[in-house]
Amino acid sequence: MNTSDLVAKLADNWDMSKAETRRLLDTIVETFSDSLANGKTFTIPELGTFGSSTRDERESYNPHYEQYMKLPPKRTVDYSPSKSLKEDLKQLGANDE
Amino acid sequence: MSEKVTFGELIESIAEETDRSKQFTHDFLKDFADVVNGGLEQDGTVNIAGFGKFKLKRVDEREGYNPQTEEKITIPAHNKIVFKPYKDLRELVNAPYAHLEPELIEEDTDEEVVPTEEKSGQDDFIPTGPPTSKDSINDEQEASSEDEAEEENDNGDIVEFDGEETPGDEDKIDDELNEFLGTENEPQEEQATDEQPDEVTEEEQTVAKDSNEEEQPETTEEESRFAPSEEEKTTTLDGKEESLAPAIGSTKEDGKQANSLPIFIAAVFILLVLVGGAWYFSLFSNGPDTSQQMAVNETSAVSQQADATADNNQQSTAVSNQDQNQDQQEGQSQKTQQNKQQATNTANQSAANSSTDQKPDAVNQTIEKGQTLWSLAEDNYGNPRLWPWIYGKNDALQNPDKILAGNSLSVPLPSGPQNNLNAADSVGVAKGFIATYQWYKGQNSSKAKNHLWGAKLYHNDIRSIADVEIDKADLAYANRAR
Numbered sequence: 001m002n003t004s005d006l007v008a009k010l011a012d013n014w015d016m017s018k019a020e021t022r023r024l025l026d027t028i029v030e031t032f033s034d035s036l037a038n039g040k041t042f043t044i045p046e047l048g049t050f051g052s053s054t055r056d057e058r059e060s061y062n063p064h065y066e067q068y069m070k071l072p073p074k075r076t077v078d079y080s081p082s083k084s085l086k087e088d089l090k091q092l093g094a095n096d097e
Numbered sequence: 098m099s100e101k102v103t104f105g106e107l108i109e110s111i112a113e114e115t116d117r118s119k120q121f122t123h124d125f126l127k128d129f130a131d132v133v134n135g136g137l138e139q140d141g142t143v144n145i146a147g148f149g150k151f152k153l154k155r156v157d158e159r160e161g162y163n164p165q166t167e168e169k170i171t172i173p174a175h176n177k178i179v180f181k182p183y184k185d186l187r188e189l190v191n192a193p194y195a196h197l198e199p200e201l202i203e204e205d206t207d208e209e210v211v212p213t214e215e216k217s218g219q220d221d222f223i224p225t226g227p228p229t230s231k232d233s234i235n236d237e238q239e240a241s242s243e244d245e246a247e248e249e250n251d252n253g254d255i256v257e258f259d260g261e262e263t264p265g266d267e268d269k270i271d272d273e274l275n276e277f278l279g280t281e282n283e284p285q286e287e288q289a290t291d292e293q294p295d296e297v298t299e300e301e302q303t304v305a306k307d308s309n310e311e312e313q314p315e316t317t318e319e320e321s322r323f324a325p326s327e328e329e330k331t332t333t334l335d336g337k338e339e340s341l342a343p344a345i346g347s348t349k350e351d352g353k354q355a356n357s358l359p360i361f362i363a364a365v366f367i368l369l370v371l372v373g374g375a376w377y378f379s380l381f382s383n384g385p386d387t388s389q390q391m392a393v394n395e396t397s398a399v400s401q402q403a404d405a406t407a408d409n410n411q412q413s414t415a416v417s418n419q420d421q422n423q424d425q426q427e428g429q430s431q432k433t434q435q436n437k438q439q440a441t442n443t444a445n446q447s448a449a450n451s452s453t454d455q456k457p458d459a460v461n462q463t464i465e466k467g468q469t470l471w472s473l474a475e476d477n478y479g480n481p482r483l484w485p486w487i488y489g490k491n492d493a494l495q496n497p498d499k500i501l502a503g504n505s506l507s508v509p510l511p512s513g514p515q516n517n518l519n520a521a522d523s524v525g526v527a528k529g530f531i532a533t534y535q536w537y538k539g540q541n542s543s544k545a546k547n548h549l550w551g552a553k554l555y556h557n558d559i560r561s562i563a564d565v566e567i568d569k570a571d572l573a574y575a576n577r578a579r
Contacts, residue, residue: 001136001139001140001142001143002143002146003144003145003146005136006129006132006133006136006145009132009135010125010128010129010132013128013132014125014128023115024115024117024125025129026146026147027111027114027115028111028126028129029145029146029147029148030147031107031110031111031114032148033147033185033186033189035102035107036189036190037189037190037192038100039100040100040101040102041100041101041102042101042102042103042104042107043104044104044126044129044130045104045127045130046127046130046131046134047130047133047134048178048180050180052190059202062199065201067201067202068201068202069199069200069201069202070199070200070201070202071199072194072197072199073194074191074194074197075190075191075193075194076182076187076190076191077149077180077182077186077187077190079149079178079179079180081177081178085134085137085178086177086178088134089137089138089153089176089178090175090176
């Protein structure tokens with residue numbers, strides 16, 4: 001499912017135009033991004049928790065340069081799915097087998 | 098760091114921005130979560146533009162154990178949900194560290210490598226290592242005094258002027274070098290003389306006059322008038338050199354301190370350039386003077402070295418001198434490339450030495466028959482696909498598929514560690530690709546978009562560095578890179 005599918009579905013559910021829904025979705029995504037950029041953690045019910053954490057500086061072998069490189073620290077996005085979502089989809093996988 | 102934002106606060110800020118009620122926003126967000134869940138259930142992935150991608154990942158059945166009971170259990174196959182943030186979000190979140198780049202881990206032995214390189218670079222003059230540079234000075238002094246002695250036998254009275262002839266001769270050589278190498282040399286020479294204390298420069302001036310007069314032997318009166326004073330000056334000169342020699346020794350002792358290392362490198366550069374120039378010059382003039390000129394040049398180089406090392410205050414001038422020497426070396430290698438191997442030797446030396454210091458941004462190369470931009474890039478970078486970089490740096494080039502033998506090209510050099518590209522180089526490469534894109538686009542060639550694609554590989558934001566119109570279809574094609 002891509003963004004336009006998502007927008008189509010939401011627009012249908014809420015009886016709004018797609019353009020309007022898209023604008024709304026963009027605002028939501030922007031708010032999420034801003035929160036993450038400011039190091040905030042937040043939880044969306046039924047979806048999961050988003051946050052950010054810092055990876056320490058580390059040394060790693062770069063096979064292209066054939067040399068050890070010092071990689072700088074970086075901050076990444078964390079996501080952990082909500083329990084209900086996890087359980088739902090776990091089931092889905094089991095059923096497929 | 099991980100300050101929490103409650104769902105309520107989140108809804109509030111979204112509601113404010115969209116001018117909708119909190120209730121609506123709340124319900125809408127819940128529905129959004131439901132739809133995402135539905136999408137995951139339906140086809141396993143959900144992409145949200147500007148945010149990221151939720152994806153179901155299959156985890157196979159595996160053995161595990163319960164850490165509390167230490168019982169072995171079988172973890173059944175299941176799906177886990179992974180979220181992969183898109184680049185925009187990744188960069189936004191990583192903004193505080195965005196300026197950092199991976200760097201090579203320097204090895205401890207690096208500092209020791211520098212002097213050994215220099216040693217190998219000039220075996221002729223310093224056979225066994227740093228302390229001998231002092232010895233070599235003594236050798237030079239001995240050599241010059243031997244010269245004096247020889248000349249004394251030949252010419253009698255003129256002896257006193259021998260030591261003094263050196264500056265004049267040096268000037269002569271340098272002048273001829275200047276003629277040969279172009280004018281770059283002149284300021285350097287001036288600086289070299291400026292470096293020496295006033296006493297010596299004055300001496301040189303008088304001496305230069307004297308030696309001119311002296312070369313066409315004139316009345317003995319004049320000679321005798323000058324002779325005593327000259328003798329005195331010779332001794333002062335010698336005395337000075339002797340006093341300078343220990344100074345070098347002491348800096349050698351301190352040589353392990355990083356502080357004096359640049360001075361030593363600068364001095365070695367000067368020595369290399371002067372000796373290389375004299376050697377090169379000697380190949381062209383088979384006159385009887387050549388060996389003498391060589392010796393003279395060596396002594397002058399050594400005295401320059403002594404000056405540079407002895408006087409800490411002149412460090413900065415020494416460094417600028419070094420720069421000019423580099424320029425000079427470049428010019429030299431450019432001129433002689435067609436005929437002389439030795440030029441490539443000096444070029445190699447300069448490349449080897451400068452890799453420890455600072456590298457030139459680019460070198461000039463003359464195109465030989467059969468060479469292509471592709472082969473030039475392969476020779477210089479080991480990667481022929483970087484050829485647009487050369488094209489981009491040479492505005493004179495029109496058709497990138499056609500270069501003429503005999504023309505000179507400015508070949509940019511990578512300045513990152515291990516001959517790799519640094520950020521600025523990548524931008525240069527990207528600009529080169531844009532230049533080739535522009536040309537092929539002008540020819541309506543289908544190759545054009547591939548070059549834009551190449552530019553995208555080396556620089557993410559093509560539009561910010563391109564000053565030309567870029568076709569939207571081509572840009573879309575290029576944006577698929579990376």
